[in-house]
Amino acid sequence: MTAATVTELRLVVIADDFDTALHHYRDVLGLREHGAVDTGGRVTILDAGRATLEIADRAHADWVDQLEVGRPGVAGHVRVALRVEDVDAATTAMTDAGAELVAPPTRTPWGSRNARLEGAADLQLTLFGP
Numbered sequence: 001m002t003a004a005t006v007t008e009l010r011l012v013v014i015a016d017d018f019d020t021a022l023h024h025y026r027d028v029l030g031l032r033e034h035g036a037v038d039t040g041g042r043v044t045i046l047d048a049g050r051a052t053l054e055i056a057d058r059a060h061a062d063w064v065d066q067l068e069v070g071r072p073g074v075a076g077h078v079r080v081a082l083r084v085e086d087v088d089a090a091t092t093a094m095t096d097a098g099a100e101l102v103a104p105p106t107r108t109p110w111g112s113r114n115a116r117l118e119g120a121a122d123l124q125l126t127l128f129g130p
Helices: 018-028 058-069 087-096
Strands: 032-038 042-047 079-083 100-107 113-119 123-129
Touching (some): 018 042, 058 100, 058 113, 087 100, 087 123
Antiparallel strands (some): 100 113, 113 123
């Protein structure tokens, strides 16, 4: 292993409403709690399974926006994509918990179902699955 070998990816999100963000991602979507620390401030590490870093140019991002939402230019600099067992159920659970539905689940050309939401802590989410 070289010094430059990455063995874990962590996306760190600063949430103004920590409790809501934790509820959405841990309790509603089911990310398992890996650890938590109280330093006078709070942090909880949630295990999302396998992590990947997907780097896209604006043309591809616009194409995905068009596919999932019906128009380009929706995603900001960062969009978090989470694989779930049941996209429809996860979308309903998230919107019931207060996430904003940007686009309902839709079939993609590569055979998955994708939904777009504005989640807690200002994260734009794609929920995807079979």
